[in-house]
Amino acid sequence: MTPTTAASRLRLPFFPPDLFEADREHLLRLVRETGTAPAQKFILGERTARFEQALRDRLGAADVVACGSGTSALTLVLAAMDVGPGDEVVVPAFGCAPLAGSVVALGATPVFADIDPWTMVVDPDAVERRITARTKALLPAHMFSVMADMPRLGALARACRLRLVEDSAVAQGGVQGGVPAGLAGEAGVYSFVQVKTFGTAGEGGAVVTRDVGLGRTVRMLRNHGQDGVHRFLHHRIGWNSRFDEVLAAFQLHRLPGLPERLERRARIAERYTERFTDLADRGVLAPPPGRDGRCFYVYTLQVERRDALQAHLAERGIGSHVYYPLPLPRQPAFSRYAAPGDAWHAAERAGERILSLPLYPQLSDAQVEYIADAVREFALAG
Known part of the structure; x- marks a missing residue:
């Protein structure tokens, strides 16, 4: 068979067009059930709570907070750490825009560290060279199919008394030294955009953490600074980064x-x-x-x-x-x-x-x- 003939018979897109074909009928049923339910609860309802609990149980995390996107999850966790004007955050020089954008959005300064030439994740030695008296946090990111060296970065963060956020948006399901992606630092983030390893039929993300207090703050910030108990009582300036009930139910369906x-x-x-x-x-x-x-x-x-x-x-x-x-x-x-x-x-x-x-x-x-x-x-x- 010639290459031309083979190409005409085998069309292999980079991302498949039928990601959720096997789950289509179930998704349509969930849309109808949610839309016609007496509660008329479309965001941050019982299904979102069950989805968060399922991820907590699977990871052994203190908290999992479902958010509107992986990008907003990054912003929320940095804000929960009080990163802001005057602070520096060391980020990889190579990666997606939210690594720097989330830092800039909070008025802080991204400081770029070079990567390892083979693994293409941030080089811990380069990170160490970028730390100054203004550095408040380290924000490594897992890339493609390789996780950042979290043991070394964790040791560096502890030695320099810095916050450590793990951008694990592409790494859900990855494990390093027995530690699930997202739990090597104080907090990590996942992305549920369609093509990720646990993508959904839309947009979404999550903050995962071993710190109950940090999770509580993120939970507040994702819903305009409300505590989830007293509506219209705003403890902090927050954002609208709330998770969709249809997608929460869909992710619960696909999790097994x-x-x-x-x-x-x-x-x-x-x-x-x-x-x-x-x-x-x-x-x-x-x-x-x-x-x-x-x-x-x-x-x-x-x-x-x-x-x-x-x-x-x-x-x-x-x-x-x-x-x-x-x-x-x-x-x-x-x-x-x-x-x-x-x-x-x-x-x-x-x-x-x-x-x-x-x-x-x-x-x-x-x-x-x-x-x-x-x-x-x-x-x-x-």
């Missing part, structure tokens, strides 16, 4: 199947790594192998001729994606927080080389091999 879906993602990632490990000297670098400290959200290569590989895959009907082509301090929104002459060499190099492959449970073994074959064909031909 999460381990199986995560296992499928992990097996696909392991197979990719098996196929790509010998390609490093051919300009295609696979992520580190193993399962501890891994979170199989997307599978991301570093490729010397990235754009050429992306075109090669597209010709064969395979979707791919370039995340974060610019480091955060090079983004117009955050460039004023970059000191003149400062550089983040590993982050800049990663932005030029990264290419993510399809990684979702719906992929068949044959499709996984087809994708791997296409990558190998490109690398070995070059």
Whole structure:
């Protein structure tokens, strides 16, 4: 079969269009049940409470607070820590905009630390060099399929008496040294946007924490500073970051199947790594192998001729994606927080080389091999 013929028969988008097809009828039933229930409770109701309790039980957390999005979860937890004007928060130079945006939104200053050139998560040594007398918190983030080095970052935070927030938006289900993603620091955040490992049919997120008091404050801040008991009594300035009852019920429905879906993602990632490990000297670098400290959200290569590989895959009907082509301090929104002459060499190099492959449970073994074959064909031909 020629590549052209194969591409016409195999269309493999980066994210599947049928993420929730198997659950469609159940979702429609939940919409009707919620919409016609006598209570007419559409946000922060009994289903949200049950969903939060289910996650608390699964994680062993002191509290889980469902929020409107992963981004708002970051803002809420930083606000609960009283991060504000005059404070600095050390964040990775490479990653999603909310890492810096949530800090700026509170009037604080993001300070950018470079990443490890292979794992592409923040380098603890670079973080330590960025700490000043104004630093109030560290905000590492898990990336792609690798978790940040939370044991080292936790030790650093304790030694310097800093707050530690774990951006685990892409890492739900990941475990590092026996600790679930989100619970290595004082608090972590999850994102439930559709394509995440525990995505839902809309938007949503959560704050997870071992600190009961911190959870109580976040719970207040997500609902305009109300305590959940006395309506229209506002203890603090807060936000509208309330969770949807339909989606809470939908997530409860899908939670029992999460381990199986995560296992499928992990097996696909392991197979990719098996196929790509010998390609490093051919300009295609696979992520580190193993399962501890891994979170199989997307599978991301570093490729010397990235754009050429992306075109090669597209010709064969395979979707791919370039995340974060610019480091955060090079983004117009955050460039004023970059000191003149400062550089983040590993982050800049990663932005030029990264290419993510399809990684979702719906992929068949044959499709996984087809994708791997296409990558190998490109690398070995070059």
